[in-house]
Amino acid sequence: MNYFPDEVIEHVFDFIASHRDRNSISLVCKSWHKIERFSRKQVFIGNCYAINPERLIGRFPCLKSLTLKGKPHFADFNLVPYEWGGFVLPWIEALARSRVGLEELRLKRMVVTDESLELLSRSFANFKSLVLVSCEGFTTDGLASIAANCRHLRELDLQENEIDDHRGQWLNCFPDSCTTLTSLNFACLKGETNVAALERLVARSPNLKSLKLNRAVPLEALARLMSCAPQLLDLGVGSYENEPDPESFTKLMAAIKKCTSLRSLSGFLEVAPLCLPAFYPICQNLISLNLSYAAEIQGNHLIKLIQLCKRLQRLWILDSIGDKGLVVVADTCKELQELRVFPSDIHGEEDNNAAVTEVGLVAISAGCPKLHSILYFCKQMTNAALITVARNCPNFIRFRLCILEPHKPDHITSQSLDEGFGAIVQACKGLRRLSVSGLLNDQVFLYIGMYAEQLEMLSIAFAGDTDKGMLYVLNGCKKLRKLEIRDSPFGNAALLADVHKYETMRSLWMSSCEVTLGGCKRLAQNSPRLNVEIINENENNRMERNEEDEREKVDKLYLYRTVVGTRKDAPPYVRIL
């Protein structure tokens, strides 16, 4: 390869998209490092505090697409206080200052403000794509800036963000000259939508492939929108809670029939089940169906719909589908690759006989040979079921099981579920992500350490007996990148056993465990390349009183590798050791 001119090598590198592969390439030799640097267009940063914007731009001055992740995963479950960090503004400011030709920005769990959106919209003439997932801190005013100023905008994708809806006219802010939209997702907006503006926008966007509406877009408008956009691949239905009058229903059916390219359906945020038959004609084409927000679609309506979706590869559903419904899925959806079953009754309020159990899981594993990813919330589980699932589906890449009641044993034998999860890790040699739950001893972690060779992310809650459990994992899982633990009896001995391990990982989270301030301090002393953060949000006074009491248990510990040292934007209740 050294005999080729740089341009040729660069051309070869262009075929390599995976950032991991590109990272590997850049380590081969100095010349490759240099060529790779200047040709890298897409950069992925899994932890925004592992590096800073200046160094990013210094190394990859030609970048066009940036993905940034901020808060740790457990922030999704309210375990990380609001002002912990993950602010995107400094990144946008730095990119704007250095005249990087940014075209795409993808953010997850970051704090985004209207100010940063405004700056973003004005600083990059070729900006095309904004994807925000689980972000917060901005309003529809920020969206208005993006709409108004990004002349070449193709994608505006807002997934599960907390957005203050000022009920303004942000949709009106797209200029008439804007005809380049390919993807528009505003399902998470809570307020009213200017439906007329939306219809005009859709009508002048011939390349629109993905459209996801919010609650405020009613059935009549949906029919008109779909008539304007028969080329849609991906549709998120808003709301049509009213039982439709025959005329509206007919129009909707006619519009939907024309959408022969439709492959993905979601939303149904509030819906009268009687509207569903309008979608029957396109069900046979669907590869992705997300009904996890459609609490109203249950029982026979749901079953009828699913029975028509024979090509489904991805299904997100609520547990109100029940074991019986999952048997129907197993019989019908032979191409299924990913299944997520969410709890409809989070607080355990209702005596929910319809929720799913191990029976549904076993049925799916038996009926769907291509299944590789599962997220399953259930009331109960058995070792026997897990062993059967492992035998049926050795191809799992992601296996996340959440038994709703912490510490719950095998409901038939009353034993722990160590053997069941052990069977999963032993059979599924390609397993990359695992979440465990139910009654678990140290044994399960011995199995995980022994068998889960490809494991990259492990989530533990209310599990284990002693430090040995955590040690088995740290010693055994060579490819571990993210470890998150809550409410488990792991302490300093486990934390401190192999400090260098953490530099091979992205991050470690431990909350409500047995680690103490003293242990964390010792860890921090030995690790200049780790940031060790202690979060004690409820204990503002405690910092003064017990600051040096090293026996105090730490509420929340979050540590991560970094090349840029301690961050400067942490709030007072976050102590960085």
Place this chain on the structure above:
Amino acid sequence: MAKEGLGLEITELRLGLPGDNYSESKKKKRVLSDMMTSSSVDTEDENGVVSSVEDNSSPVMKSQAVGWPPVCSYRRKKNNEELASKAIGYVKVSMDGLPYLRKVDLGSSNSYDNLATVLEDLFGCLGLGVANEGKKCEYIIIYEDKDRDWMLVGDVPWQMFKESCKRLRIVKRSDATGFGLS
């Protein structure tokens, strides 16, 4: 006087079954009650309705720990909104032939007559009655109960109705067969 040697340990109050030794090692597993915090998730939807469902401590203590079950907060809020409107007693009401739904607060009515009046006001329909009383009206009221059956409003005591009613529907008397009306 030293307590040791008097065998008073047997009178000591302990947690656990008789014969258990409640030792320090058992403290390693944090009991759910330790994890209940007062910083529970209060959600307010746009109408200022605060969902205090997490304060509802039932004797069977499921999922009271913060952030458990691990459902992302966006999804949890959606779930809370649903529960809040259910908890308060709002049920949806549809009327045959009309393209919109209304919501009515069962909690704020105290009798069938009261409910009938409220519905009349909402839909501008006079003479709505319950069970066999409203013989003059073209429409009658039916409701979907917990078992997902449709029943005639007015057959059971008011309190029982309030607790089991999931949604309401106003239908034409002529369309409502099988409810035992003449």
